[in-house]
Amino acid sequence: MTALIKILKTIKPPLRWVPEQRDFTTEFLHSKSKDPNGPSYEDLTEGPESVLQEAQRILGRCLPPNETGTSETGLVVGYVQSGKTLSFETVIALARDNGYGMVIVLAGTKNNLLDQSEERLRKDFGIEDGGDHWYHLHNPTTSVRNQVESRLAAWLKKPTKKALLVTVLKHGGHLEKLATVLKTVNLAAVPCLIIDDESDQASLNTKAARIKAGLAAITDVSTTYKSILKLRAVLPHHSYLQYTATPQANLLLAQTDFLNPDFAELVTPGHAYTGGKAFFLGDRNLIVDIPSRQVPTPAQPLTSPPKTLLEALRSFLLVAAHHSLTREKGLKAKDRNRSMMVHPAIATTSHKQYKGWLDKALKTLKTMMEKLHENNPASAEAVFKVEYESLVKTFPTIRPMSELVAELIDEVFDELNVVEVNGTKDAEKKVNWKAARYWILVGGAKLDRGYTVEGLCTTYMPRPLGTSPAADTLQQRARFFGYKAPFLGLCRVYVQASVQTAFTEYIEHEEFVRGALAANRGQPLTHWRRDFILTELLKPTRPNVIGLGIRRIPVNGWLVPSVMQRDDDAAAANRTLLSSVVPKWTKTYGSPVNAATVLNGATSSPHDVIEAVPLRAVLEDFLLDVQVRDAQDAEEHSAMLIALSSMLAKDALLKVDVFLMNRLQTGYRTRVAGHGVAASHRFAPINQYFSQSAGTLNDRDHCFADRISLQLRKFDLGTHQREPSQADIKNVTWFALNVPSKLRKALLIEERN
Missing domain, CATH: 3.40.50.300 (P-loop containing nucleotide triphosphate hydrolases)
Structure with missing residues (x-):
């Protein structure tokens, strides 16, 4: 125990405190180690990636109880x-x-x-x-x-x-x-x-x-x-x-x-865990394609069970028979269940249809197998020949076909329940896994996120991606992940080709996310988001990574925060940031020049520009550190960061022209006030951000058609229009970003109910 505490005290960044394993935790972990499906006590408690030590890290970053x-x-x-x-x-x-x-x-x-x-x-x-x-x-x-x-x-x-x-x-x-x-x-x-x-x-x-x-x-x-x-x-x-x-x-x-x-x-899974990498980046024989013609649609309803559904059923029955022959016996036997999940769609009418197909197929199959096995055992075995040969390829130690067929008839058919899991009155309200060893669950949303299907080995999921697929939502349908290493070769996942592709792409993204988090464990969002945004492997801009319901945030043209700061701490931080970043860029990338000398059609301008600052520097030095505290502004700012990082990944040499509006002399704007407006909006200018400039170009035109432009400026804010002397909020930092049409991006952001 002393050695473990010493190890925990060396973690970087340091824990706020070191939670100790005492009586209840020890009792709990011993109890879990005795669970029929649980890991050993040593696996739970020993090593830096054990459940106990990771839990101590997690709680140790929380508030100390004192x-x-x-x-x-x-x-x-x-x-x-x-x-x-x-x-x-x-x-x-x-x-x-x-x-x-x-x-x-x-x-x-x-x-x-x-x-x-x-x-x-x-x-x-x-x-x-x-x-x-x-x-x-x-x-x-x-x-x-x-x-x-x-x-x-x-x-x-x-x-x-x-x-x-x-x-x-x-x-x-x-x-x-x-x-x-x-x-x-x-x-x-x-x-x-x-x-x-x-x-x-x-x-x-x-x-x-x-x-x-x-x-x-x-x-x-x-x-x-x-x-x-x-x-x-x-x-x-x-x-x-x-x-x-x-x-x-x-x-x-x-x-x-x-x-x-x-x-x-x-949370680091144990060695027996099989996730997306095992299924979609490993042995592709575990994944079976469902042809589009076997997926019912309003324009193409199915009047009989699809061929792949019946194949999946036969594969599951063989796996159940193998389990029945090899399982441990007794009340405390481990790994007591095997199950199949059928996830056709959200609509419960489809659940009833698929359950009807399965009930009829099982009844017919049971009657046929009993007759064939008694009169012609070879013919009985031939029914399962294709599925058996497939399972042998990925699990060579599966029991002989003759034994499996006999066990189906003697045990499995009688130990199998087919149920709907949904919100209808006829559905199974609560699956009692101890009531039977073998289950087929048919459902939709209730089989998604968070639901544990015991011993799941066969998944039939004809549900399509949809027009705006959400990878995180798709990923949550992956009930077939879990601690299945001992019988992974017996598992099968039946999906459409497009769904298989989406899962594969998501896994690449997921591994990047975990890598970024692992490199920044224990640090605040403001620290590790920098790596997350800037790494060239970042791929969250794909629509299927972001969002169930969606709204579109265009990253095209001018992006200007409306409220941005919201509080004095953010205003002070942004003031300090602006005062440091401009001298840094001036020293590194050249002194500002008057905008009129570089903009077509400008005869004069009150604004200066630092030309060709690398986009990476603009992200690292300013956009990732600027404090955007308003809810809507923060969401759009994040979308902008993602879009810019995607652009940077495609072209590491992208440049940004930085306009110093009014040469960073403080201007004046009337701020929102009165009419019941909360104090948190006191940083919001009531006037438009852009104003008319001298010469032929106004502020909005201070940008280039082929490069990203960043405008930096300072305001004093007051409640009296056109009276700078009445300003009551001083020296507020503001910025605006222009993305030219050739670099156009749009982010799809989730809208969940």
């Missing part, structure tokens, strides 16, 4: 089906051992995900057995206010008493109720931890685009986002951990200052 009156936000990134739940369970256990009195888990946006998380937490933490460490509340309302107060009061008197674990649906109404309850309880001395599972879904503000630029307070925000802010506001001492496998929105595109991470950490 610090009060502040908060911290962290981003934790794993792969799909890679052990993120085990990671945050271990973080919660450490928090309990080290003095956190309350843990809140935002456990998904659907009830089936909340139920799944609750069931696991209650089981793993001993709550359902009446353990001594936790008191659990589900979706609290004001009716349990007294329980919350009394439980926390008891914990404050004696921290060895039960801490409070709250699980809540990530839904505005439930979060509001929880915030209302906690607002009435004195939490000043209660360190709290919030775990936001699947944090890129629903948590972020989706309505920034609807805020009128600088003309109103930030009131038009999405419901769940607003409720999370309210919840955080009533917790005087807390840390907020955003867990996700698809962090694109958290990293770049849905950034609002309130949920920006102060640090990022990674």
